[in-house]
Amino acid sequence: MRLKITYKKDKARIKELVEFACQTLDMRRIELHVKNSRRAYRGRGGYTNNGITKMAKTSTWMATVCIGNDSNFPIKVRYDQTLRDWQDCLVWLTAHEAHHCIQAKERAKMNEKGPCRFAAWRLKEFQKLNKKEAL
Numbered sequence: 001m002r003l004k005i006t007y008k009k010d011k012a013r014i015k016e017l018v019e020f021a022c023q024t025l026d027m028r029r030i031e032l033h034v035k036n037s038r039r040a041y042r043g044r045g046g047y048t049n050n051g052i053t054k055m056a057k058t059s060t061w062m063a064t065v066c067i068g069n070d071s072n073f074p075i076k077v078r079y080d081q082t083l084r085d086w087q088d089c090l091v092w093l094t095a096h097e098a099h100h101c102i103q104a105k106e107r108a109k110m111n112e113k114g115p116c117r118f119a120a121w122r123l124k125e126f127q128k129l130n131k132k133e134a135l
């Protein structure tokens with residue numbers, strides 16, 4: 001996986017969280033960009049070179065996750081889960097978009113069920129490890 005970070009948070013922590021989110025997925029030839037967003041979050045995954053984004057020659061599939069500033073959290077999402085902060089959001093959204101890349105890679109039908117379930121699972125695992133004040 002090639003990771004490009006322009007989101008204004010600690011890069012080492014972002015890298016750690018991305019790795020956690022993508023656990024069990026084969027991320028070879030996948031490129032992930034982590035950016036700032038004006039909204040709480042916005043993402044796209046599983047596409048190939050669109051001619052706009054500069055991708056590495058070693059990457060075939062691409063995912064972009066954009067995350068807003070701290071004032072956007074906490075926020076409720078699908079399956080009654082809560083993104084407590086940007087870190088929860090990064091894990092959840094990265095897992096979702098990375099899963100779309102795997103769908104593309106495996107030429108599986110693109111759908112939302114797989115990515116949504118995978119993201120919910122990664123977030124649940126992350127929150128188990130990072131228990132903090134209930135929001």
Ligand SMILES: [Zn+2]
Pocket residue numbers: 096100111112115
């Ligand atoms: Zn999706």
